[in-house]
Amino acid sequence: MRLAVVGGGSTYTPELIDGFARLREALPLDELVLIDPAADRLELVGGLARRIFARQGHPGRISWTDDLDAGVDGADAVLLQLRVGGQAARNQDETWPLECGCVGQETTGAGGLAKALRTVPVVLDIAERVRRRSPGAWIVDFTNPVGIVTRALLMHGHKAVGLCNVAIGFQRKFAALLGVPPQDVELDHVGLNHLTWERAVRLNGEDVLPALLAEHGDAVADDLRMPRSLLDRLGVVPSYYLRYYYQHDAVVREFRGKPSRAAEVAALEERLLGMYGDPALDEKPELLDKRGGAYYSEAAVALTAALLGGTGERQIVNTVNHGALPFLPDDAVIEVPAVVGADGPEVLPVRPLEPLHAGLIAHVTAYEQLALEAALKGGRDRVFGALLAHPLIGQSDYADRLTDQLIAHNREHLSWA
Template sequence: MKLTIVGGGSTYTPELIDGFARLRDLLPLEEIHLVDPDPQRLELVGGMSRRMLAHAGHPAKVVTTTDLVAGVADADAVLIQLRVGGQDAREADETWPHEVGCIGQETTGPGGLAKALRTVPVVLRIADAVRRHAKPDAWIIDFTNPVGIVTRALLQHGHRAVGLCNVAIGFQRRFAELFGVEHDRVSLGHVGLNHLTWERGILVDDSDRLPNLLRDRLNDLADDVHLAPALIEQLAALPSYYLRYYYAHDEVLHEQLHEPTRAAAVRAIERELLELYARPEENTKPEALERRGGAFYSEAAIELLAAMQSGTDRARVVNLRNDGRLPFLPDDHVIEVPAVFRDGAFVAEPIAALPDDMAGLIASVAGYERLALDAAVHGGRDRVLRAMRAHPLVLQHDRAEKLTDLLLAENARFLEWAR
């Protein structure tokens, strides 16, 4: 099997390589092609990847290239993990919304819109190369944020694609450890949009443990996602950490105004990692990679790829077409729920009706996402403004106008229509 990683120069890549080495029995990889426009990063990450595989006795060959077509040619699967504009663009996303009293975050709110505008056209160009040069049945697995919007762009343009995020697998692994069971015995009632999800059930061998957790460990759950115990108790569900940007917006904004940005922290970690990757004696995943984020990133990708290769009845949380699962959304909207890969396609499991507060927030953010994708594909200030105003963290027209001007000032160099 040939796997291509677009954005292969990312400091995340050795996390994947470590997973390939540990879980080799799940995924028969023969070639791993790393594609990235930065040759210096490619050299460092590619060298580290080769040493890690050799140290683990894994036979896969690592090929590095700046040539997208060469990288995806005859690939069985293509994983996309890129960040247009790098950490500098991320730091901007995390700061300029503060000028208008909004949170700064790279996937949620005004910053998330900026990232979508920068990212969607680039991913669609990559996907066109995959369509022309990879194997006819090759799948695209999108890890690139905002995953829901990017995956919908891919599906709308007819690509064989699925979106993947590590939030669900992080919860699964955490609860498996809490209950002292193997992780494959834990499944989640995970529902929502990417970075807007709730766990409505935590099943161990088909027995729902969430009600007892809400009764006995409520404060611990609340601490874990940094939200009020009373909120979680009333929801009778565990929100993902990203819901904090909605449920505790002003508290988060206050923190952001008085703390360094996440981009600054990640930039420092990346410098440390690249220095480690440059050392010829380094051949195992460094501890610093744990601080980079993306916990269980490799496990999520490998388990999904393995399931797609061999087929399984086990559901995995992915981003895919709604197709009626949430009846208040259009069929072609992308939702994040458990699904089974069957007969060459992902099929979402049935979803119990959602309470009005969850459904209302999902519907509101989904409306914004559709407008954001329209702006990303077609361009134009009016489309950006309309998407900005539709986001439930913005809404006010004057605020949306100011945020749109700030977004365009920071991102015009990335947007062909705005140059």
Template sequence: MKIAVIGGGSTYTPELLEGIVQRQEVLRVSEVVLEDIDSKRLSSVFGFSKRMLAHLGARFAFRMTMDLEDAIKGATFVVIQIRVGGQEARRRDEERGKRLGIVGQETTGEGGFAKAMRTIPVVLGIASKVKELAEGAWILNFTNPSGIVTEALLRFGGVRTVGLCNVPMDMHMEAGKALGVAPERLELDYFGLNHLGFVRGIKVDGVDVTRDVLALLSSERGPANLPEIEYDRAFISALGMIPSPYLRYYYATEKVLEEQAKSAKTRAMEVMEIERELFAYYDDESNFEKPEALNKRGGAWYSRVAVRVMEGLLSPSGRKEVINTLNKGAINGLPEDAVVEIPAHISAYGVVPEKVGDVPEEVFGLIRQVKAYERLTIEASMTRSYEKALIALVNNPLVRTVEKAKAVLENMIKSGDFVPVA
């Protein structure tokens, strides 16, 4: 079985490869190919990864290429983890948000919009090559904003696709740690959109402990680490659910904007520094173990998520995982072809989303509005329409006003991040 990693020059790649080599027998891996358009990054990551894989006992062919078609041809899985425009484009997005007094974060705010606009045409081009050269392959998409990009792929790419994110897994693992139970004993009732997810139920060994957990979170003695909760305790009690960490951008917007205004460095600038450290480590030929500095980059459980999904899609019996997939009636009130982040049964026979049903009124309005924004963004990216882009941004709850939406677009046009044709 061949695995192609598009964007293989990412500093995350060794994390993914470690997960693959640990399960190489189950996955029956014959070849892994790294592809990237940046020769320097690709060579650095490949050189280090080759040493790491040898140390870990990899028994599959491993190579790099800058030829997209060569990487994709005959692959069973095509992992997409690209960043169109690199960290420099992310820096522009974040600084624009800071100047305009709106959230510039790369998945939820205007930064997410700008990133989607740059990314969607590129990933659809990759999908066309997968369709041509790797019949029956699965695309595993990690590229942010994952929900929007995955929906574009599923609706317009013509290739079997699963969208992945480490947040649901991270919440699951952190909940187990806080409750003092092994993660396999824990079941979370999770639903929502990518970076807009909620846990409305928790079971330990089949016993519902949701009320106990919510009571603990709402009390003064509530643990600080479950799962990265930064919300007002009274609010958690009233909501009756646990929001994912990314909900802070919606529920604590003013605090986020304060932090954004005071910070001397954007997250992109921090990541650039971390990546300089990582590439220096990768380039040192004496190094062959995954660096501790990779933890600063984020993406905990990244490889576990990817490998579990691969295993599920190869197995006739399959398994349940929280993924980004087509709604198909799972969440009432959302379009059939909307991508949602929910549990689904994945197997060699395909993906079957679990029925969620009615979503609580407390959060459905926000979910519906963000989904409208996401779908309008896809349309704007594909048509390059200024009007569609304007309406998409106005529907983003973190932008809202026409004035700010127009200011974002004006800046994107000036920087070349958006070239409208209509």
């Protein structure tokens, strides 16, 4: 089995490598190829990846290259984890929207749209090259904004599934609070990427979410940085990203008063890359846990194994709606439980949603459709329309100012600008 990772020079990659090594019985890799244009980073990450495999006795071969076509040639699956523009572009996404009093965040609001505009054309070019070199390969997308990127891939006919670590993170945290193995916990997880709610936490078929919130609500609320009273009133557990909707103005004040997350991550990455260059290091360092992406490797292994092995396992993925949420277009991409096999995900039946959740999902889906059109076709008016449609913006003066800022800060990545 040959697997390729586009963006293999990411500081995330040792987390992925560690998972491949530990879970090799689930996903028996013969060859892993790391692909990245940043040769210096790739050398450091690739060397550590080989040492991790060697320490854990994995027999697979690891190689790396800056040649995308050669790297994906003959791959059974290709994982996408790239960041167009790097942390410098992310830093812009997280700062200039604040000037208009709007959340600056890499997947939400104006910053999220900027990332989508930079990313979608690049990902589609990669996918076309994968299709030429490895026509049967599955594309697993971890590149944000996952929902928009996955929708772009699917509408262009690619064999693609979107992956996020929010659900598996909740599963692991809830299992720890309940004192049970993670595999015993099943989530009723529904929504869009980075716009989801846990409506039930099932243990041996019984929903224990009310009891979990009653006993551990303070810990869950602290982790989400939301008031306990809000969780009690909702009766569900929203993803961390719902902070940007439920507490927008407070988050703007918070972000204005401290360095951006991108600046923090850039400093972490510098330290991590220095550690990766140490020939004595043969395991992922503890510092990597602060980088984000917890349990990414477990989710990636499980999804890839199901796609290539046809196991028919229940997993939470980003895939096409096809009527699962009847108030959305069939071609919308949603994040829900599905049975995953060799033919891809088959979405499991979804219980009707409360209007509080369905309304916001419908609103953001409309924005995502406009965002994708802007990413594919370009043009100031399309960017303005997407920003005007976003529930965190929605005012014409703000949308006008943000459109000008977005284009000014991303001109080098926008072929039409």
